[in-house]
Amino acid sequence: MREPGILARFDAGFERFRMQVDLQLPGNGVTALFGHSGCGKTTLLRCIAGLQACSGRLSVNGDVWQDHNVSLPVHKRPLAYVFQETSLFPHLSVKGNLDFGYRRTPATQRRIHPQQVIDWLRLSRLLDRMPERLSGGERQRVAIARALLTSPRLLLMDEPLSALDQASKRDILPYLETLRDTLDIPIVYVSHSAAEVARLADHIVMMDQGRVVAQGGLQETLARPDQPFALEEDAAVIVPAVIRERDLQWHLCRAEFEGGSLWLRDDHQPEPGTRVRLQILARDVSIALAANQDQSIQNLLPARVMDMSAEQRPGMTTVSLQAGETSFLARITSRSAHQLGLGPGMEVCLQIKSVAIIE
Numbered sequence: 251m252r253e254p255g256i257l258a259r260f261d262a263g264f265e266r267f268r269m270q271v272d273l274q275l276p277g278n279g280v281t282a283l284f285g286h287s288g289c290g291k292t293t294l295l296r297c298i299a300g301l302q303a304c305s306g307r308l309s310v311n312g313d314v315w316q317d318h319n320v321s322l323p324v325h326k327r328p329l330a331y332v333f334q335e336t337s338l339f340p341h342l343s344v345k346g347n348l349d350f351g352y353r354r355t356p357a358t359q360r361r362i363h364p365q366q367v368i369d370w371l372r373l374s375r376l377l378d379r380m381p382e383r384l385s386g387g388e389r390q391r392v393a394i395a396r397a398l399l400t401s402p403r404l405l406l407m408d409e410p411l412s413a414l415d416q417a418s419k420r421d422i423l424p425y426l427e428t429l430r431d432t433l434d435i436p437i438v439y440v441s442h443s444a445a446e447v448a449r450l451a452d453h454i455v456m457m458d459q460g461r462v463v464a465q466g467g468l469q470e471t472l473a474r475p476d477q478p479f480a481l482e483e484d485a486a487v488i489v490p491a492v493i494r495e496r497d498l499q500w501h502l503c504r505a506e507f508e509g510g511s512l513w514l515r516d517d518h519q520p521e522p523g524t525r526v527r528l529q530i531l532a533r534d535v536s537i538a539l540a541a542n543q544d545q546s547i548q549n550l551l552p553a554r555v556m557d558m559s560a561e562q563r564p565g566m567t568t569v570s571l572q573a574g575e576t577s578f579l580a581r582i583t584s585r586s587a588h589q590l591g592l593g594p595g596m597e598v599c600l601q602i603k604s605v606a607i608i609e
């Protein structure tokens with residue numbers, strides 16, 4: 251039977267660094283590799299690509315690329331790799347660059363065609379331009395398109411937006427969302443940016459010092475109080491929701507999720523029916539034993555305490571809670587946790603001070 255998804259078990263190292271991972275990743279959608287600088291994200295991508303000597307096993311949607319007696323060389327692995335600054339051929343137009351990727355692929359293996367990538371990445375107006383006349387964001391769109399025209403079975407992206415300014419990042423993110431929702435191949439995406447991960451990823455692998463410290467679906471994994479990034483200042487959960495109504499008088503809109511709804515500022519003016527991802531920082535969530543109506547916070551939700559971190563930062567406790575099917579994290583002082591007598595299974599009320607729509 252073909253094993254679905256990516257199974258990757260690697261042992262690789264340098265003089266002062268060793269990476270040992272055992273991963274099971276989904277066969278489509280975006281998996282984010284997340285972790286501090288130097289934790290081994292690029293080394294892991296290079297092992298997958300066959301660029302880094304390592305022992306172990308790798309299979310991608312049933313095809314074995316490496317095990318103890320085979321290791322496909324890099325040019326035989328049907329993958330595309332997009333870097334921070336992928337270089338285009340300077341002497342070829344955008345169209346020439348795209349044709350290059352397409353023509354390199356034998357006709358019988360072509361599954362992605364030029365018109366498709368031109369539509370997905372909106373390149374039609376750029377086809378005759380030379381690379382030197384493209385902005386950084388446009389260049390990256392062309393580089394991604396060229397990579398896709400090799401009809402890869404796997405797309406590796408190593409900080410593809412990190413060389414771009416904020417405005418170009420904002421412009422290109424919707425294109426990456428289109429690819430996530432359109433392509434039926436897995437995308438492994440390295441990023442330092444929690445906001446990019448929150449917006450794009452379906453699955454997350456958190457790494458630290460060459461080891462995997464947590465992995466799983468984005469929402470469940472971010473909501474675990476024992477995952478190492480839950481203790482960081484900007485720890486947050488992601489909640490998929492749908493905009494249900496707008497209150498024009500008060501500039502608010504109501505987003506409904508599995509387990510309740512929240513009022514948000516109407517800055518983005520999303521139409522009712524729009525699907526959004528909400529980001530809720532653990533430090534913006536507090537806990538009460540009962541809903542207290544005499545206060546300014548609009549968003550009060552009944553919830554159940556699921557788990558609590560041991561105190562890893564002096565005086566602070568991270569609590570995971572569930573409202574309906576949706577998980578939240580709250581960062582409260584350990585004294586409050588003690589005074590409230592919090593423990594797994596308790597029914598409480600969440601007070602959410604601030605919610606952001608991930609753009």
Ligand SMILES: Nc1ncnc2c1ncn2[C@@H]1O[C@H](COP(=O)(O)OP(=O)(O)OP(=O)(O)O)[C@@H](O)[C@H]1O
Pocket residue numbers: 264265266267285286287288289290291292293294
């Ligand atoms: N060719 C090499 N020779 C020796 N050490 C290396 C080599 N390449 C990487 N390393 C070391 O391996 C560790 C992991 O590096 P890697 O580039 O995989 O980290 P990373 O998580 O991608 O970091 P960043 O987010 O900064 O890109 C680092 O300590 C790095 O110094």
